[in-house]
Amino acid sequence: MKVNIAEKLALFAEHWKPKVVAELNGQQVKLVKFQGEFVWHHHKAEDELFLVVHGRFRMDFRDSSVWLSQGEMIVVPRGTEHRPVAEDEVAILLFEPASTVNTGNVRGNLTSDAEWI
Amino acid sequence: MKVNIAEKLALFAEHWKPKVVAELNGQQVKLVKFQGEFVWHHHKAEDELFLVVHGRFRMDFRDSSVWLSQGEMIVVPRGTEHRPVAEDEVAILLFEPASTVNTGNVRGNLTSDAEWI
Numbered sequence: 001m002k003v004n005i006a007e008k009l010a011l012f013a014e015h016w017k018p019k020v021v022a023e024l025n026g027q028q029v030k031l032v033k034f035q036g037e038f039v040w041h042h043h044k045a046e047d048e049l050f051l052v053v054h055g056r057f058r059m060d061f062r063d064s065s066v067w068l069s070q071g072e073m074i075v076v077p078r079g080t081e082h083r084p085v086a087e088d089e090v091a092i093l094l095f096e097p098a099s100t101v102n103t104g105n106v107r108g109n110l111t112s113d114a115e116w117i
Numbered sequence: 118m119k120v121n122i123a124e125k126l127a128l129f130a131e132h133w134k135p136k137v138v139a140e141l142n143g144q145q146v147k148l149v150k151f152q153g154e155f156v157w158h159h160h161k162a163e164d165e166l167f168l169v170v171h172g173r174f175r176m177d178f179r180d181s182s183v184w185l186s187q188g189e190m191i192v193v194p195r196g197t198e199h200r201p202v203a204e205d206e207v208a209i210l211l212f213e214p215a216s217t218v219n220t221g222n223v224r225g226n227l228t229s230d231a232e233w234i
Contacts, residue, residue: 001183001191002183002185002189002190002191003189003190003191004188004189005188005189005190006188022166022190022192023192024164024165024166024192024194024212024213025144025163025164025213025214027142027144027212029166029190029212046142047141047142048141049139049141049146053188066118066119068119071121071122071123071170072119072120072121072122073119073120073122073139073146074118074119074120075139075140075141077141095141095144095146095212096141096142097142
């Protein structure tokens with residue numbers, strides 16, 4: 001019934017593929033590991049929250065960048081183009097509508113359906 | 118734009134009064150400190166997520182209890198009676214609809230409107 005974040009993170013190694021660990025009110029909590037540079041994208045109808053579980057990464061916007069470290073979070077409003085970049089591996093907790101696709105308006109190699117773990 | 122959880126937690130000391138730190142998709146992220154025993158209550162239309170930032174607490178249900186420590190989370194489905202109990206102070210991140218009142222169906226001394234910090 002409870003979810004241990006560290007135990008869930010130990011279950012997968014791949015980058016950029018969010019894993020669902022909880023669902024409530026039409027929203028999902030996902031865990032994901034980033035390393036490298038993602039694609040620029042936006043989500044048409046979904047605001048997206050990124051909370052750093054460990055490590056650090058940079059969220060690029062078209063006109064600015066924000067560094068986020070463990071214990072820090074940011075909300076990316078719907079319609080806002082963004083691109084996460086992580087020099088070293090970072091573990092992230094996402095809160096977002098269950099309908100959210102990781103690459104938003106862009107479909108490509110990095111597009112991944114979030115599976116439950 | 119970003120939120121540092123530790124910095125936000127340093128801004129208040131009182132127990133049982135959730136503070137809003139982010140909003141997205143009609144949901145809010147709140148921080149709250151628990152110590153002692155809360156009231157039994159449920160939320161009619163809201164599922165509620167509790168994520169332990171530091172410390173530990175026990176979530177009582179009518180037929181069971183679950184201990185939660187740092188890095189662990191639990192979803193309490195709408196309609197489910199619950200009561201958080203913390204022997205020592207614990208810091209919690211809540212993710213729930215913006216409409217959620219902390220004491221749910223019970224109004225009393227512990228009922229608190231969540232204010233932004």
